[in-house]
């Protein structure tokens with residue numbers, strides 16, 4: 001296996017770290033074990049990072065617990081000013097952070113830059129909110145009583161994040177946690193630990209005290225989940241990833257009634273009504289389906305098109321998708337990078353094969369592998385029906401299945417026929433329909449006449465088996481605080 005020289009690409013090579021970060025120290029695994037991080041575009045080895053075990057985790061949890069007590073005693077304003085500095089450092093190093101992200105995850109460099117700024121926006125938002133952790137005074141039930149409601153940090157947070165947004169998924173957790181006075185132990189996905197470690201470097205430079213933000217790298221995710229769930233010092237687990245692992249954590253957390261935030265899988269419907277602006281819907285579908293090569297939990301997974309505009313939409317989308325440039329995320333103009341690993345390739349291929357075997361047809365792309373790497377040609381399928389794998393399961397790849405429908409009632413029924421409920425999208429110009437459909441869609445988020453909905457200003461999260469809790473916005477503080485009612489006798 002060859003090596004990828006990441007340090008030489010960076011203006012500030014000290015952002016490239018191959019150690020875990022615990023209690024303010026850069027550490028190797030107690031056992032000395034390491035695991036490799038590979039570039040998904042080339043298969044080259046980028047780094048070897050410590051493969052921590054349960055003993056190492058125990059140390060991190062103790063450190064986070066110890067540090068949290070004094071962190072919680074600072075004023076919101078003090079925490080805010082450190083977070084603000086942290087935000088400014090992230091923005092100042094956006095280019096290097098984007099290079100690290102593209103190297104380990106594969107997304108096009110421009111998209112990686114966008115992710116870094118998106119993640120930074122959460123740090124900025126929650127830095128501001130740290131000063132507004134307002135409680136309440138409630139008129140009392142008796143003349144000699146007073147009722148106060150305080151918001152307290154939950155304590156130590158164990159965060160487990162996925163590889164598809166190695167920076168932003170972590171920023172969305174660490175920012176609210178730190179703002180309210182929690183400490184955090186972050187376990188990034190084994191495929192993409194370097195972005196999390198780079199964030200830790202900048203948190204240290206921002207003056208965030210030792211033990212408050214820890215990054216534990218491990219190839220044994222199950223052990224990390226178990227360590228978090230079994231340790232009473234960990235008050236809460238915040239997880240972004242598959243519904244299946246969310247279920248495991250919920251079961252494991254049951255013994256200690258662990259607080260949980262879960263951002264899980266989706267199977268987003270994207271509906272194009274015949275009164276829509278079709279060109280705008282095509283652009284929205286490209287954004288909602290092909291961003292990050294289709295590897296986001298809010299990606300359009302099932303595209304329903306009303307029968308009278310189906311052929312027009314399919315032809316326009318196919319033309320647009322054929323023009324997407326696929327390649328190494330570092331190459332200029334590339335819009336679709338590699339898939340994360342061989343399993344991802346297999347899954348997309350199996351969804352394509354299953355659809356073709358059941359009567360669907362390819363109108364753009366369709367070749368599974370280009371040039372031997374983990375690249376999947378962006379693909380559009382017509383003649384798709386509701387029973388195919390590609391509509392039942394989350395594809396997590398650049399494969400757009402188009403399903404025809406006749407009535408609003410029918411499409412709402414199909415759209416809601418899923419155990420998932422994260423995001424949904426639709427295009428229409430009819431105001432009454434817009435309200436009806438937005439209200440009837442069983443999802444936590446709805447994009448109307450837009451394919452891009454994520455912002456730190458709005459609550460991100462799902463209903464049904466897509467999760468628990470919300471990230472971002474004023475509501476994002478709730479997941480990291482407990483209400484404490486104080487009854488004051490006079």
Ligand code: ADP
Pocket residue numbers: 160161162163187188189190221222223224225226240241242243245246248
């Ligand atoms: P994906 O299919 O996107 O990799 P996962 O849910 O498997 O989704 O992974 C998301 C995160 O959860 C990663 O950091 C991964 O290492 C971690 N993970 C995987 N399995 C477990 C588990 N049993 N317990 C805790 N974390 C896990």
